[in-house]
Amino acid sequence: MDNKTKKHIPQRSCVICRAKSSKDNLIRIVKDPENLLVVDTSKKLPGRGIYLCPDLECIEKAKKSHVPENILRASSNEIFWENLVENAKNFDENKNLKLRSILGLARKAGVLLIGSERIENSKERKILVLLANDCSEGVKNFLASHREFQSIILDISMNELSEIIGSRGGVQILGLPLNSGFAKKILSLNL
Ligand SMILES: [Zn+2]
Structure with missing residues (x-):
């Protein structure tokens, strides 16, 4: 990709491995009004969002380290983590x-x-x-x-x-x- 094209695609980083990519290649996470982490599949939910690679390794590390909860000052439940894994699998399928x-x-x-x-x-x-x-x-x-x-x-x-x-x-x-x-x-x- 040349620099000209790159300029128009804002880069975001995975909060776990710090890899940079466009929004399209990352999973966006926000907190809902109840302060629970949710996967923002629309990438448009209001409020601060963090990004995570659609990668099982990064998801596992995120879960163990509580980094997403700490950054967004929210809590998470098992449904959220299941949704994340499901979402990562969809990314792979789409890419394929x-x-x-x-x-x-x-x-x-x-x-x-x-x-x-x-x-x-x-x-x-x-x-x-x-x-x-x-x-x-x-x-x-x-x-x-x-x-x-x-x-x-x-x-x-x-x-x-x-x-x-x-x-x-x-x-x-x-x-x-x-x-x-x-x-x-x-x-x-x-x-
Ligand atoms: Zn990552």
């Missing part, structure tokens, strides 16, 4: 659906580079490379020899990746020109 749709569109547009050979032979040098989580050592070595590529290891296996792009199987690595809208959209998913 978005990724699938972006890859499908990129393939239709003819810009998706499938396999290391296509990536290597592309005249593009700035490439976003996506790897299956069970890709081979050979593919990892290929990537290590191309430091100019930006890479993401997906939470997706070879079989799933093949299925997503409608291939018969064995797809371990995909590439997209970094300056394409498709690559920018994938990067904004914060996978």
